[in-house]
Structures are given as structure tokens and as C-alpha cells.
Amino acid sequence: MEKLRYERPIIRRLDSEMPNKFGMRTDYRPTTQIDGVPVKSLIDKFGSPLFVISEKVLRSQYRKARKAFTTRYPKVQFAWSYKTNYISAVCNVFHQEGSWAEVVSGFEFQKALGNGVKGSKIIFNGPDKSEEDLEMAIQHNALIHIDHLEELYTLTELAERHNTKPRVAIRVNMDTGVYPMWDRFGFNYENGQAWDALNKILHSGRLELVGLHCHIGTFMLSAQAYAVAAGKLAELAIGVQRKFNHTIKYIDMGGGFTSRNTLKGAYLPGTDTNPSFDDYAEAITTALLNADFSSEFLPTLVLETGRALVDDAGYILGTVISNKRSSKGKRITIVDIGVNLMFTSFWYDHKVTPAQEFTQYTEDTTLNGPLCMNIDVLRESVSLPLLNKGDNIVVHSVGAYNMTQWMQFITLRPAVVMIDNDGNPHIIREKENLNSVNGQERIPNHLDHFEL
Amino acid sequence: MIRKKLNIAVTGLNAIDSPGPGVAVIRGLLEAKSFDTNIIGLAYESLEPGIYMHNLVSKTYQVPYPSAGVDNLLSRLEYIHHKEHLDVIIPNFDAELYSYIKIEDDLKAMGINVFLPTMTQLEERQKINLFDFGQKYGIRVPKSKAIFEISEIYDLQKEFEMPVVVKGKFYDAGVASNIDQVKSLYKKISNKWGLPIIIQEFISGTEFNITGLGDGKGNTIAAVPMRKQYITDKGKAWGGISIADQTMLDLTYHFVSSTKWRGGFELELMKDKNNEFNLLEINPRMPAWIYLAVGVGQNIPEALVQMALGDKVTPFTTYSIGKMFIRYAWDMIVDISEFQKISTTGEL
Amino acid sequence: MRIKKSIAISESGFMFNPITGESFTVNPIGFEIIQMINDGLESAQIIETICKKYQIDPQTFDKDLTDFTGMLDNHHLSQHHDQEEA
Numbered sequence: 080m081e082k083l084r085y086e087r088p089i090i091r092r093l094d095s096e097m098p099n100k101f102g103m104r105t106d107y108r109p110t111t112q113i114d115g116v117p118v119k120s121l122i123d124k125f126g127s128p129l130f131v132i133s134e135k136v137l138r139s140q141y142r143k144a145r146k147a148f149t150t151r152y153p154k155v156q157f158a159w160s161y162k163t164n165y166i167s168a169v170c171n172v173f174h175q176e177g178s179w180a181e182v183v184s185g186f187e188f189q190k191a192l193g194n195g196v197k198g199s200k201i202i203f204n205g206p207d208k209s210e211e212d213l214e215m216a217i218q219h220n221a222l223i224h225i226d227h228l229e230e231l232y233t234l235t236e237l238a239e240r241h242n243t244k245p246r247v248a249i250r251v252n253m254d255t256g257v258y259p260m261w262d263r264f265g266f267n268y269e270n271g272q273a274w275d276a277l278n279k280i281l282h283s284g285r286l287e288l289v290g291l292h293c294h295i296g297t298f299m300l301s302a303q304a305y306a307v308a309a310g311k312l313a314e315l316a317i318g319v320q321r322k323f324n325h326t327i328k329y330i331d332m333g334g335g336f337t338s339r340n341t342l343k344g345a346y347l348p349g350t351d352t353n354p355s356f357d358d359y360a361e362a363i364t365t366a367l368l369n370a371d372f373s374s375e376f377l378p379t380l381v382l383e384t385g386r387a388l389v390d391d392a393g394y395i396l397g398t399v400i401s402n403k404r405s406s407k408g409k410r411i412t413i414v415d416i417g418v419n420l421m422f423t424s425f426w427y428d429h430k431v432t433p434a435q436e437f438t439q440y441t442e443d444t445t446l447n448g449p450l451c452m453n454i455d456v457l458r459e460s461v462s463l464p465l466l467n468k469g470d471n472i473v474v475h476s477v478g479a480y481n482m483t484q485w486m487q488f489i490t491l492r493p494a495v496v497m498i499d500n501d502g503n504p505h506i507i508r509e510k511e512n513l514n515s516v517n518g519q520e521r522i523p524n525h526l527d528h529f530e531l
Numbered sequence: 532m533i534r535k536k537l538n539i540a541v542t543g544l545n546a547i548d549s550p551g552p553g554v555a556v557i558r559g560l561l562e563a564k565s566f567d568t569n570i571i572g573l574a575y576e577s578l579e580p581g582i583y584m585h586n587l588v589s590k591t592y593q594v595p596y597p598s599a600g601v602d603n604l605l606s607r608l609e610y611i612h613h614k615e616h617l618d619v620i621i622p623n624f625d626a627e628l629y630s631y632i633k634i635e636d637d638l639k640a641m642g643i644n645v646f647l648p649t650m651t652q653l654e655e656r657q658k659i660n661l662f663d664f665g666q667k668y669g670i671r672v673p674k675s676k677a678i679f680e681i682s683e684i685y686d687l688q689k690e691f692e693m694p695v696v697v698k699g700k701f702y703d704a705g706v707a708s709n710i711d712q713v714k715s716l717y718k719k720i721s722n723k724w725g726l727p728i729i730i731q732e733f734i735s736g737t738e739f740n741i742t743g744l745g746d747g748k749g750n751t752i753a754a755v756p757m758r759k760q761y762i763t764d765k766g767k768a769w770g771g772i773s774i775a776d777q778t779m780l781d782l783t784y785h786f787v788s789s790t791k792w793r794g795g796f797e798l799e800l801m802k803d804k805n806n807e808f809n810l811l812e813i814n815p816r817m818p819a820w821i822y823l824a825v826g827v828g829q830n831i832p833e834a835l836v837q838m839a840l841g842d843k844v845t846p847f848t849t850y851s852i853g854k855m856f857i858r859y860a861w862d863m864i865v866d867i868s869e870f871q872k873i874s875t876t877g878e879l
Numbered sequence: 880m881r882i883k884k885s886i887a888i889s890e891s892g893f894m895f896n897p898i899t900g901e902s903f904t905v906n907p908i909g910f911e912i913i914q915m916i917n918d919g920l921e922s923a924q925i926i927e928t929i930c931k932k933y934q935i936d937p938q939t940f941d942k943d944l945t946d947f948t949g950m951l952d953n954h955h956l957s958q959h960h961d962q963e964e965a
């Protein structure tokens with residue numbers, strides 16, 4: 080006789096203040112497969128934990144975003160924000176779709192070149208560009224987005240020295256009515272810094288001013304803020320046109336669109352409340368189209384969308400190590416996914432689903448990772464079905480920032496697998512091995528030997 | 532003429548000392564002249580009293596909290612609709628309106644009607660937007676300002692006279708009579724509810740409320756003003772009386788016509804020492820005291836259902852003045868088997 | 880150990896303690912275990928029965944059973960042989 084699936088016994092007291100889920104459908108269904116590939120087979124083959132990226136979702140997110148903008152505005156260009164996820168296979172999906180590259184360091188710049196992106200299609204952002212970085216960017220005819228005056232002076236000097244005219248834009252920060260205001264990067268709009276910088280560039284004649292850039296924040300819950308920002312950049316572009324008869328070729332609105340994640344402390348889930356690509360596109364394109372551009376001088380709209388394109392395509396699969404009870408009687412489930420792999424668990428209440436069928440019985444659970452640290456909490460409190468040791472879980476929408484900000488700590492970092500459009504899994508980043516760590520280390524001679 | 536029988540689902544069945552409007556709404560529906568009603572209760576918790584009022588509610592289903600997301604809500608409603616063939620749903624909690632507005636079209640496609648404010652109307656009246664709302668529509672609201680940093684508190688003295696009300700984004704409020712108290716409330720409330728903190732001019736006076744119904748085109752279908760007579764320590768009216776204040780009615784007509792408000796609402800007003808009405812809050816639904824409106828001749832729940840069904844409704848023009856509502860608590864005797872049933876099956 | 884005589888348990892897994900007025904629910908396997916406890920089965924027998932019927936190893940189930948009976952104790956629903964009904 081076939082044995083039945085086991086579920087551990089539980090008892091719950093019915094309190095008036097306790098939301099009562101008994102007898103009702105639970106809030107979610109199991110995630111037994113991703114793009115047709117069984118979760119169990121992925122873990123059997125590639126180990127646990129495991130990052131999984133859906134190529135299908137990457138492409139469909141990109142196309143959705145592109146469509147939202149191109150149906151509303153004639154000239155649109157996306158530039159893949161490398162820092163969000165710079166695993167080359169991921170970048171190349173976006174490059175195949177037509178995205179340029181947006182980088183913020185010499186390392187990212189070289190990675191983009193290595194992936195085959197032409198220098199003239201690389202946008203170079205960020206406050207920390209060394210002289211060598213800038214020379215490399217000039218040499219490749221990249222689009223250099225100037226962050227501060229020191230950079231402007233260095234760049235002018237380099238232009239003189241090499242007798243070239245680098246293509247530049249300035250980054251502008253501004254009040255869009257949203258808190259916190261990202262006023263640390265770029266030149267401020269309200270106090271006139273931005274206008275001053277533009278004047279310096281155009282009077283010097285050493286740099287070719289091609290664009291205006293802003294990045295007003297990340298995970299922006301208000302589409303309206305983009306309308307304000309686009310309006311202010313348009314204002315500057317029109318000012319430049321009037322005063323210098325110089326045409327700004329593009330307006331770059333940066334990134335910052337939300338994914339489907341739910342911010343900690345939010346009452347309603349992000350899937351219900353977060354703006355869609357259409358909402359953002361409507362706000363931005365309306366502001367640009369309503370500005371005083373004559374149609375021949377309408378600038379190209381550049382977008383450096385990161386999170387919103389990649390987050391929902393990423394999953395991390397894990398395995399239950401143990402079930403415990405806290406001293407106060409609360410259920411604790413320990414899984415093999417630590418916060419060192421899921422940096423974003425500090426910001427989001429990530430959706431977690433079991434990878435196998437379950438009943439309607441749930442327990443209020445704290446989901447902990449395996450690190451020997453108190454902060455290793457994936458979910459403080461989540462109503463989960465009864466998971467057994469060895470059961471698998473799927474954490475959703477982890478594609479953005481986790482695979483670039485992850486830390487190697489205590490154990491080695493897991494493999495990353497991409498499932499292609501036909502449902503074939505490919506390793507796109509190998510699981511680390513001892514040599515990934517030891518290979519970088521050097522032992523001074525006098526520390527080479529010891530006896531115990 | 533045979534009257535049609537409507538299956539109407541109603542939420543907000545809690546009738547404790549800070550009651551939901553559900554039970555009062557149901558009483559209005561059962562007294563409707565234009566249709567017969569079969570009431571389906573939608574409950575979140577198994578101790579909401581309305582669940583056990585079998586003379587009012589024929590069957591109750593538990594529904595997922597709004598925090599579970601609209602997909603879960605929709606699939607639960609599909610299940611309930613399959614069993615009960617709902618004609619109309621009347622959501623009565625602020626916290627669930629966002630979700631119901633979001634699924635309005637899906638419900639319509641299933642054949643379920645609602646009559647709710649638009650998303651813009653819902654957002655515009657949020658506490659944090661109320662000051663702009665007042666400016667935009669020329670309605671007197673207390674001066675208020677959202678602040679994000681504790682250092683902004685020092686500038687407040689230029690703009691506000693003490694005392695001020697310090698409010699959280701969604702909940703919680705306190706009155707502060709000096710900067711130090713503002714600071715301590717700022718910390719206390721922002722720790723709990725996050726930023727911003729809203730600083731509002733403190734207005735002393737007498738509280739008045741008005742409930743009504745807008746048709747979404749700018750016409751006021753119903754409006755009944757009330758003066759609170761007895762207020763609980765939670766600030767809820769435990770008794771009130773219908774009054775004939777033309778200024779309040781005019782303010783309401785202005786509110787409805789300028790916002791094109793759709794659905795039920797309640798305006799919370801404070802009459803200050805200069806005899807001016809200040810709008811403190813707009814509740815985007817019928818209030819718990821809605822049965823007073825029914826009792827004075829304006830069956831707002833009935834009219835709301837008719838509007839939801841697309842029927843033509845003649846605006847109410849009169850109501851009896853000087854009628855009071857006096858709320859009382861009522862102990863029902865319920866067998867544990869009923870509690871067991873709703874607790875284990877989610878239906879009763 | 881056994882469940883206090885005064886505690887009413889229904890087929891649906893609903894438990895009511897008439898002395899304290901508290902209500903509880905247990906899932907089907909919890910209900911099975913409570914019945915076995917009431918039939919006087921010892922832990923070892925319960926473990927054997929469950930592990931025969933379900934896909935679970937004795938060590939894991941032993942731990943879950945200890946946790947479950949611990950919660951029954953915690954909620955004052957059980958009584959040990961040497962105790963009088965409280």
C-alpha cells in the first residue's frame with residue numbers, strides 16, 4: 080500500500096483577534112515547477128539553494144516595458160542597468176532585445192565591453208569614475224554622465240590632453256515631491272547647480288553635451304514623481320536650446336520602477352498597489368510631449384530600468400533544514416537560504432511558497448536562514464503550510480540586486496540557472512568551490528607551517 | 532407586482548463598541564421598498580456578531596484579508612458567487628475599498644454590481660492629501676503639513692499655532708501643545724506607522740457628521756446631517772440627532788458636485804468658534820450610524836443598491852428632523868457549534 | 880498521558896475545553912493522534928502506526944509528536960496518569 084503524504088500534527092487556539100484561516104483556501108498555491116521544469120529536479124540536479132532565472136519572464140517583462148513606452152512616444156531606448164544583475168547571460172538577453180548598457184564602474188564598463196556592447200552604446204554613470212575609467216570611456220566614445228564638478232573639470236582636462244570632444248550628459252537631482260530626495264548624486268535643479276554646470280560645459284566648448292540624466296530613486300511607488308522629473312529635465316533642455324541654440328539629443332530618466340514585491344510594513348500586497356509600466360510610461364511621456372519641444376527636436380527617451388525588468392524573473396529555491404519552536408512557542412522553520420544570498424529580505428516581505436502540495440492547515444512561522452546569526456531572518460512572520468524537513472520552498476521576485484550584492488559567508492555561493500524559452504535549464508554561473516575563495520588568498524611564508 | 536429578490540453581500544459585520552456599518556446597512560436593505568433582499572454576510576473573523584444574526588443574514592462566508600491580495604479575494608468571491616448568485620456587494624471597511632475598486636470590472640464581468648468611489652476619489656481624500664483636497668475644491672479643511680524629518684518641527688512655529696494635532700499616515704493621532712510634545716509624538720507615531728507625520732491645526736468646537744450618497748455625476752441623491760450627542764472614549768457616536776443645518780447641506784452638495792463623488796460617504800465636520808465648518812475627514816463609505824438616515828426617511832443603502840444596478844433613483848429631498856439614534860449593545864446567545872462551524876469550514 | 884475527559888472533540892478537529900472556555904482546532908493527523916492517545920496507546924505504538932501509514936521516518940515523527948503533545952500540555956488539554964483531573 081502506498082503511504083500517505085505526511086503532515087505534522089498541529090493544534091491552534093481560536094482567539095477572537097486571530098485571523099482564522101481554517102477551512103479556507105490558503106493564500107497561495109504550491110510552486111511545483113518554474114517554466115515547466117519541476118523544482119525538485121532543479122534541486123536534484125544543481126543543488127540547494129539555487130538561483131533560477133526565467134528567460135521567458137525576462138523577455139516578456141522587457142517587451143511589456145518597451146511597448147508601454149513606444150506606443151506613447153516615438154523615440155525610446157533602454158539601457159540595461161548592470162548593477163541590478165550583471166551575470167552575462169542575463170545582460171545578453173537584454174542586449175539581444177535591443178538594450179544598451181548602463182554601468183557605474185570601470186569593472187562594469189569592461190564587463191559590458193566583454194559582452195560585446197559597443198562603447199558608444201554604454202552609458203557611464205556614477206560618482207566614482209577614476210581618471211583611467213574616464214580615459215577608457217573617452218577612448219570607446221561612451222556616453223559619460225557627469226556626477227559632480229570635480230568630474231567635469233577632470234573630463235575637460237582629459238579632453239584637452241587627448242584633443243577629443245567626449246560625449247557627455249549631466250546627472251540632475253531634484254525635488255519630485257517624494258521622500259527621501261536623492262540629492263547626493265548629480266547637480267541640483269532647484270538651486271541652479273544644474274543650470275550652472277550646463278553653462279560651464281557649453282561655454283567651454285570642450286565637451287559635447289548630448290543628454291540630461293536623472294535617477295530619482297528606486298522602487299518608486301508614485302508614477303507622478305516621474306512626471307515632475309521629466310518636466311524639469313525638459314525645462315533645462317529647452318533652456319539650453321534657447322540660450323545656446325544647442326539641441327539635447329536624449330533625456331535619460333534612470334531606473335526606479337517597482338517590481339511586484341511588497342515593501343515591509345505595507346498593508347496591501349505590492350501586486351495590488353505598485354504602478355505598472357503603463358502608469359510610469361503615461362506619466363513620463365505625457366510630461367515630455369507636453370513640454371515645449373518642436374517635433375524635430377524631440378529628444379530620445381532613455382530608460383535605465385533595472386529592478387522592474389529582472390526582479391520577477393528570479394527565484395531562489397531552498398530546502399527545509401529543521402522545524403523548531405521559539406522559547407515563546409512560536410514556530411521557527413530553518414531553511415538553507417541565508418540573508419547573505421537574499422539581501423532584499425531586509426526591504427521586502429518576499430513571497431514564499433512551498434514546492435510541493437499542502438493542505439489548508441497553516442502555522443504562523445518565522446523563516447530563518449542557516450547563518451549562525453540573529454539577523455538571518457527571511458520572513459519575520461508568515462503564515463505557511465506545514466513544511467517537513469527536506470521539503471522545498473520557492474522565494475519569488477529575487478532577480479534584482481541579490482546576485483550582485485550577495486556575500487560569500489560561511490558557505491560558498493550557489494549556482495545560478497537560467498531556464499530558456501524551451502524549458503531547458505542552463506548553468507549561467509557555477510556554484511563556487513573552495514578555490515573561488517582560496518584562489519584569491521596568499522599566505523606569507525612565515526605562516527605557511529604550523530604544528531598542532 | 533412581484534418584487535425582485537436580490538442577493539446582496541455585505542461586509543463589516545462587526546458590531547462591537549467601535550462598530551462596522553454592516554449590520555446597520557443590512558437593516559436598511561431589509562426595509563427596502565423597491566426589492567426583497569437575501570443577505571449574504573462576508574466576514575473576516577469568526578466572532579463578528581453579524582455572522583450569528585440569522586434573522587438578518589442568511590449565510591456568512593469568511594473572506595481573505597485585503598493583505599492577501601486581490602487574486603485571493605476574487606477567487607473566494609467567485610466561489611461564493613457560484614453558490615449564492617450575488618447581485619450586489621457592499622463593502623463597508625475603508626481598508627478593503629482599494630481592493631474592491633481594483634476588481635470592480637472583474638466583478639461586473641461575473642455579473643456582480645458595486646457602487647464605489649473611483650480610485651482617484653479614494654486617494655484624494657486620504658489624510659495626507661486632505662489639505663490639497665480642500666484647496667482644490669474650495670472646502671475649508673484644517674491647515675496641515677506632512678513632515679519627513681524631525682528638524683522640520685522647528686519651522687512649524689512659523690506656520691502653526693500651538694496646540695497642533697500630530698497624526699500618522701493612516702492611524703494614530705495626538706494633540707501636542709509645545710515643540711517637545713510634537714517631537715515625542717513624532718517619534719512615537721513614526722516608529723509605528725512610518726513617515727510622513729502629518730501636522731494639523733487644532734480646531735476645537737462641536738462635532739457634526741453628515742452621511743450621503745453621490746451618483747458619480749455630481750448629483751446628491753441623499754444627505755442627512757447629524758449632531759453627535761454622546762461620544763465614546765474612542766470618539767464614536769453612541770447617540771445622535773438629525774438636524775436641519777442648511778450650511779452643512781450646502782457644503783455636502785458642493786462636495787458631491789465638485790468631486791462628482793460616487794457612492795456612500797460620511798463627512799466629519801468640526802464647527803469652530805466662528806461658527807464655520809471645517810472638514811476633518813471624508814469616509815468613503817456609509818457610516819455605522821447609517822440606520823438613522825433610514826429612520827428619517829432616506830434609505831441610503833436601498834438607493835445605493837439601485838444605483839449599483841443602474842436603476843434610476845429620484846434624489847431624496849426631505850427627512851425628519853429631530854429624530855435620534857441611541858445605540859445599544861445586545862448580547863446574543865449562541866451555541867458553540869455555530870462558532871465551531873464558521874471556524875472550521877469558513878461558512879455558516 | 881491522556882486527554883482530559885471533559886474536553887469535547889469533534890470529527891472536524893474542533894476541541895472545546897468547557898472548564899476554561901477555550902476552543903482549539905487540530906488538523907486530521909492531530910485528530911488521529913489524539914484518538915490514539917485516548918485509546919491508551921503509548922508513544923512507541925503511535926510512532927509505529929503513523930510511520931506505517933505515512934511517508935515519514937520515526938526520528939522526525941518522534942520529534943513532531945513530542946512537540947504536539949507538548950502543545951497539548953501547554954494548552955492544559957492533557958493529563959498524566961498520576962494526575963487528578965484539574
Ligand SMILES: Cc1ncc(COP(=O)(O)O)c(C=O)c1O
Nearest residue numbers: 160294297334335383384385386
Ligand atoms: C543611475 C542609475 N540608473 C539605473 C538604476 C537602476 O534602478 P532600478 O533597479 O531601481 O530600476 C540605478 C540603481 O540604483 C542607478 O543608480
